[in-house]
Amino acid sequence: MDFIGAAVGGLAMVLSPTALAMLFVGVIFGMVIGFLPGMGGVIAMSLLFPFIYNMELGPAICLLWGAHVAVVQGGSISAILFNVPGTTKNVATCFDGYPMARKGEAARALGASATASVVGGIMGALVLTFFIPIMRAIVMSLGAPEYFWLAFWGLSVIAVFTAGSVFKGLASAGLGILLAFVGNNAITGSPRYTFGTTYLQDGINFAPAVIGLFALASMIELYKEGGTIAAKREVSAMGSTWQGIKDVFIHWWLTLRSGVTGVVIGVLPGVGGTVGNILAYGQAVQTERGKKFGTGIVEGVIAPESAVSANEGGGLVTTLGFGIPGGEGPAILLAAFIIMGIAPGPEMLTKNLDFVLAMVWIIILANIIGSTFMILGAKWMARITVLPSGVLIPLVFVFCAVGAFAMDRDIMDVVVAIFFAFVGYYMKKFDFSRADLVIGMVMGAMVERYYHISIRLYSPDAFFTRPISFIFFLIVAATIIFPIWRARASKQEQVVI
């Protein structure tokens, strides 16, 4: 099958009236699920899964994958408006998105987020199209030592988040890593820090913890300060939205860099969009000189949003090309393929190339549809930020509690969210970085797992003697040293996030 013919065939599959209608339904459903705290793409796909049994292949995949792609866009809306990361992949969007809303620039942040998502999504789709054949060789050359350094690279981003006291930043990250160790150890199987409870054996659920750390904690602060989320009573809506759209093209280089980060992280199986989101934010802090990140600047929204959308395309490379799911979402997609009689793997690139390219079109179209909704709705959504705090707070509290519960339908997750609300509030109050804590929680278990696998399968010097591993080590070293050196040289201002 020739490439152009397959591309046209794929587009025709997606543009059939039924498939297009399912794509719209999937995108709207995905955005609603993404907007609700704690509900991610996996839940969206799981809920839609029973509906695909009687569908044809095109509409079924449009419904499932359209919803999955749109979830992160919905998540960015709540991250910007309420500091509630709709999905864990939107954590870094909170860091500058919510401060922008507080400055009365919610519409601008939403416009920038929507546009960065489209650009990132298209980048991910292009990578998926052109790089599947060579990605196999790259991914297969990576072993546990390389993954260890990759996880360590994620941890090294702490260096750029640590404004104020370096010791407090490191201690926050350390605490986050230790929290990631709670539960049954993946290597030995022995329980750690569970205090004999069954609830903690699976570890601390990340979504309720993040809801507490950011959303509930920011509502506590809002209650103390009073007034509204937006500092300005008048939110100039549409003008700001267009400004946000323009911002993405003004900062085109940052958008592209972040997209590449998202794609690379997406290609690596088991790493996930949360890591890509945080790493892209970290590289923006490192490379955008003279910017005060964490205070509500648009670059802090563009970078994570571009990365998280690009991540979807990257994640499909291994799913479609090798039959290895890049995350939980692609794993459900894989199950859907099998139900429909399609065997994922290298043969897809020869026998079902039109289907692979249909997936590319779905990513592009879902991003465009979702972003259009966001841009058109930004004007009204931004108005939420001028609601009186006394009215908004109980509603956000209730929705956060429901969101924390919804993930695993466990009431103890609500307790976790409330506990982390206290932790997050007091951490902010006493200048401990919540971002560092979250990074520690995301990366801690991964660092430990790949450390032990590396020691067991390779010799301890494998961390430095394997060529790719050594290159990764150099990148990690540069990531730690460069921002510290530059911060000392330029005395760059930053705030504790």
Add this chain to the structure above:
Amino acid sequence: MSNQGKLASLAAPKGQAAVRLSKKTQELIADLVITAVLVGFFVLALGFSPRAQFMPLVISGIAILCMALEIVTRFVLGKEQGLALDGAELFGTDKKKKEFKQASVATAEERLEEKNEAKEEGGKEGTILLWLLALGAMLFVFGFQLTCFVYPVLFLKLGKTKMGWLPAIVIGALTWVSIFVLFTWILNMPFFPGFLFGGEL
């Protein structure tokens, strides 16, 4: 600048320092709490198997060291010059002592104002944290269905907005309906019913 103004500006740091000192004490307590938590993680890790304890011991050890360095550099080596300065000693003469006393009165008023502000802030902090705890307690006892309606109504009626019953009930009902439509009707999600209605952990 008048002499009085000069004196006030010289004396002002004392009042601010008093507030800063109090905040610093709070910061010290926060640092000690975090350190204690990290020590707890370290001690518990000593009971794990050798392979399971390696990373927790290393990470908690480094984190404790960081907190120790933070406490030492900030609270042991840290200098708060001017805290011990006595206005009368500084200005010497009786006249100037009198002028300083007047300025100190102004500073005392400022201090009282700051103290009141801090008290008000502390009150708000306590109130909202109690509201949050109340939400958790209500969810456990009454379950989601009832709490999602009652909690917003109570917050709007009894909280700082002091809204009338009717608008509070309307907002509470709308919250309940949106949660019912989204989670129960569309997503078919069973909610925790609460201990009062047969819920179990």
